[in-house]
Amino acid sequence: MKVLKKKIKPIIGKALQHYGLEIENYEDLIQDPRDRSVCDLCIPCFSLAKVLKENPVKIAENISKKINEFSNEDIEVKSLNGYVNFSSNPKWLANKLFLENYEFFENVDKKNILIEHTSANPNGPFHVGRARNAILGDCLVRLNRDLGNEVIAEYYVDDMGKQVGILSWAIENISVDEVERILKNNQIDDLNPMWKNKEDHIRVRWYQAANIIRKDNQKIENELTDIINKSEEGDEEVLTKFNNAFQPILDGMLETLSKLGINYDSFTNESQFIIDGSVNKIMKDLENSELYGEAENGAKYLELAEKGVSGKSTKFFFRRGDGSSLYATRDLAYHQWKWKKAEKLINVLGEDHRLQSKQVSVALNELKIKPPDVVFYAFIKLPEGKMSTRKGNVVFMDDLIFEAEEIALKLLSERKIKIEEIEKLKIAKAVASSAIRFNILKVSPEKGFTFKWDDALSFDSDSAPFIMYSHARSCSINEKVKRLGLKDELLELSEIEINNSISKLLRTMFRYEEAIEKSVSENKPNHFCYYMLELSTAYNLFYRDCPIINDSKINLFNYKVSEYSRKLLFRGCNALGIIPLESM
RNA sequence: GGGCGCAUAGUGUAGUGGAUAUCACGCUGGCCUUCUAAGCCGGCAACCGGGGUUCGAAUCCCCGUGUGCCCGCCA
Numbered sequence: 001m002k003v004l005k006k007k008i009k010p011i012i013g014k015a016l017q018h019y020g021l022e023i024e025n026y027e028d029l030i031q032d033p034r035d036r037s038v039c040d041l042c043i044p045c046f047s048l049a050k051v052l053k054e055n056p057v058k059i060a061e062n063i064s065k066k067i068n069e070f071s072n073e074d075i076e077v078k079s080l081n082g083y084v085n086f087s088s089n090p091k092w093l094a095n096k097l098f099l100e101n102y103e104f105f106e107n108v109d110k111k112n113i114l115i116e117h118t119s120a121n122p123n124g125p126f127h128v129g130r131a132r133n134a135i136l137g138d139c140l141v142r143l144n145r146d147l148g149n150e151v152i153a154e155y156y157v158d159d160m161g162k163q164v165g166i167l168s169w170a171i172e173n174i175s176v177d178e179v180e181r182i183l184k185n186n187q188i189d190d191l192n193p194m195w196k197n198k199e200d201h202i203r204v205r206w207y208q209a210a211n212i213i214r215k216d217n218q219k220i221e222n223e224l225t226d227i228i229n230k231s232e233e234g235d236e237e238v239l240t241k242f243n244n245a246f247q248p249i250l251d252g253m254l255e256t257l258s259k260l261g262i263n264y265d266s267f268t269n270e271s272q273f274i275i276d277g278s279v280n281k282i283m284k285d286l287e288n289s290e291l292y293g294e295a296e297n298g299a300k301y302l303e304l305a306e307k308g309v310s311g312k313s314t315k316f317f318f319r320r321g322d323g324s325s326l327y328a329t330r331d332l333a334y335h336q337w338k339w340k341k342a343e344k345l346i347n348v349l350g351e352d353h354r355l356q357s358k359q360v361s362v363a364l365n366e367l368k369i370k371p372p373d374v375v376f377y378a379f380i381k382l383p384e385g386k387m388s389t390r391k392g393n394v395v396f397m398d399d400l401i402f403e404a405e406e407i408a409l410k411l412l413s414e415r416k417i418k419i420e421e422i423e424k425l426k427i428a429k430a431v432a433s434s435a436i437r438f439n440i441l442k443v444s445p446e447k448g449f450t451f452k453w454d455d456a457l458s459f460d461s462d463s464a465p466f467i468m469y470s471h472a473r474s475c476s477i478n479e480k481v482k483r484l485g486l487k488d489e490l491l492e493l494s495e496i497e498i499n500n501s502i503s504k505l506l507r508t509m510f511r512y513e514e515a516i517e518k519s520v521s522e523n524k525p526n527h528f529c530y531y532m533l534e535l536s537t538a539y540n541l542f543y544r545d546c547p548i549i550n551d552s553k554i555n556l557f558n559y560k561v562s563e564y565s566r567k568l569l570f571r572g573c574n575a576l577g578i579i580p581l582e583s584m
Numbered sequence: 585g586g587g588c589g590c591a592u593a594g595u596g597u598a599g600u601g602g603a604u605a606u607c608a609c610g611c612u613g614g615c616c617u618u619c620u621a622a623g624c625c626g627g628c629a630a631c632c633g634g635g636g637u638u639c640g641a642a643u644c645c646c647c648g649u650g651u652g653c654c655c656g657c658c659a
Contacts, residue, residue, distance in 0.1 A: 034603060044602050046639065081603055121659070162658055299657045310587050311655030320657040327659050351653050354588060378652070417620060443597070446589060448652060455596070459622060462608040469622050477619050530598060540623060549619055
C-alpha cells in the first residue's frame with residue numbers, strides 16, 4: 001500500500017535511529033504481510049536480530065513502542081511474533097479518497113514504450129495457441145497505458161520469405177478443386193461453413209495443401225526457392241504478389257482479434273528493412289565483431305559458444321552463402337528501428353523463440369544496440385498434442401468465441417432478470433470475449449496448459465464474468481440513486497462510518513497502484529487478474545453488508561464508497577481488456 | 585547428446601527468503617418477500633524426491649525424476 005508506505009517511511013527512519021540503527025535503504029525492510037487481515041504492511045525483525053544480537057520479538061516490541069511515540073491515529077502499529085505490523089486507519093483512507101481526492105500514479109515516471117506482440121505469420125486463422133500472444137501483448141499494452149505510459153502497439157508483418165512464399169505460390173498454382181482433394185486425402189477437416197466468407201479460413205487451405213504436395217516435388221521446391229529469393233532481395237513485383245496473397249488473411253486475423261478487443265497502432269513490414277538498406281548495413285557491421293566467422297561457402301555467422309549458447313550448433317548465422325539475409329538479421333534491423341520510436345521495448349514471444357531471442361540479444365550487444373525486454377509464454381496444447389496450423393490440428397479462436405457466445409446466451413436466458421433480445425446479444429458477446437481473455441491471462445505466461453473447452457468457457461467465480469457482475473451491481477446501485485434524485489452533496493468527515501467490509505474494501509482499493517505496477521514491472525498480467533478478483537470479492541462483501549439505499553434514503557458515505565469502487569472496477573476491467581457492462 | 589522453461593489439495597492455479605501456503609472447480613452444509621443469487625457464509629483436501637545454504641526455504645544452490653520447448657545458411 002503505497003500511501004501507507006509513504007507515511008510510515010520517515011517515522012520508521014526515526015525509530016530506527018533511536019535504536020542506534022543506521023540502515024541504508026531501510027524501506028526495503030517494509031514488506032507486504034502474508035495474510036492481509038493481519039495488517040497492511042510489516043517489518044520482519046529477524047534480520048535486525050542478527051545485527052543487534054537481540055531477540056526479534058523484543059526488537060519488534062521496542063520498535064513498535066518507539067513508532068507509536070512518533071505517529072498519530074492515522075495508523076496503528078503493533079508487534080507480533082517478531083514482526084512490526086502496520087495497519088492504516090480506514091477513516092484516514094476514506095478521508096484521503098473522498099476529501100483529499102488522492103490520485104493514483106501521480107509520481108510515477110511515465111515512459112514511451114513500444115510493445116511488439118502477435119506478429120503471427122499471415123498464413124491462416126488464429127488458433128488458441130497463437131492467440132495467447134495477442135491476448136498477453138494487448139493486456140501489457142493496456143496495463144502500461146493505465147499506469148500512464150505512452151504505448152505503441154506494434155504488429156511486425158512477415159511479408160516475405162518462406163511462409164508467405166508458399167501461400168502465394170499455392171494461390172497462383174493450385175485450383176480450388178485440387179486443394180480440396182489434397183486436404184481430403186490427408187484427413188484435414190472441411191471448411192466450417194460458418195467461416196466460408198472469412199478469407200483467413202479460406203486461404204489457409206491453400207497453404208496447407210501446398211505444404212503437403214511440395215514434399216518430394218523438386219519442381220515446386222525450385223519455383224518456391226526462386227520467388228522466396230526474389231522476395232528476400234526486395235523484388236517489388238514478387239513482394240506485391242505476396243502482399244496480395246496474405247493481406248486478406250491478415251485482415252481476417254485482425255477481425256478475429258478485434259472481437260477480443262485487440263487492436264494495433266502500427267504495422268511494420270519485414271521487407272522494409274531490406275528495401276531501406278539497413279539489413280545490409282547491419283551485416284557489414286557484424287563483420288567487425290570479435291565473434292565473427294565465415295563458412296566455406298561464404299555464409300557469415302557469430303560464434304556464440306562463449307556467450308552461453310550451447311547445443312548441436314552454437315553459431316548464429318546472419319548471412320547465407322548467397323549473400324541474402326535471414327529472418328533474425330532482419331530482426332536486428334527492426335530493433336534498431338524500434339529504438340527510434342520508444343525508450344523501452346517489449347516483445348511478446350512464444351517459448352520456441354527463446355534461443356533465437358538470445359542470439360538476437362547477443363548480436364544487438366555486438367552492434368551496441370540495447371536488447372529489448374522479452375516476455376515468453378508457453379504453448380497451449382491440445383489433449384491430442386501440439387497445435388499446428390500446417391497440420392490442421394487446432395482450435396480456432398473464431399470457433400471458441402462463437403461457442404462462448406452461445407453459452408453466455410444460454411446462461412442469460414436462465415436468469416431471472418428481464419433483458420431485451422438485442423441487449424442479450426451484446427451482453428453475450430462481451431461476456432464471451434472477456435471470459436476467453438481472462439481465462440488465458442490468469443495463468444502465468446511461462447506455464448503451459450492443455451486447452452479444455454470447459455476451462456476456456458468457464459464463467460465461474462474466478463473468471464471475468466465474476467468481475468463484470470460486481471461492476472454491473474455497482475452500476476445498478478448508481479442508477480437507482482440517480483433515480484431517487486440525490487444532489488451532489490459533500491461528504492462530512494463525521495459521516496464516515498466504518499465496518500469490517502468497508503475497511504477491507506478501502507484497503508483493497510488502495511492496493512490498486514502496486515497491483516498495476518507489479519504486473520507492469522514483471523510483465524505478468526496474471527498478477528493483476530488476481531487483484532481484480534480480490535477487488536470484486538471485496539465489493540461483493542461490502543454490497544452484502546452495507547446498504548446504500550434504505551427506505552428510499554441514501555447513505556452518502558456508503559454511496560461514495562460504492563461509486564469509487566465502480567470507477568475502479570471499470571478502470572481495472574479496461575486494463576485487462578474485460579468489457580465492463582452496466583447490466584448483465 | 586547439450587541447453588532453456590516448468591512441477592503446489594482429486595483437478596486447475598496464486599505465491600516478493602519470513603507469521604496458520606492463495607483462489608477456484610470438485611465434494612459437502614447453509615443463505616433469495618431484501619440495492620442483480622453470474623452473489624454470500626461454513627467444512628474437506630496440496631508445496632515431485634534427495635541433499636545443501638540460512639536463525640528461517642514452496643521460494644536460493646546442487647543431484648535426481650517427470651514434462652514442455654529449442655539446438656536449420658527456416659520463419
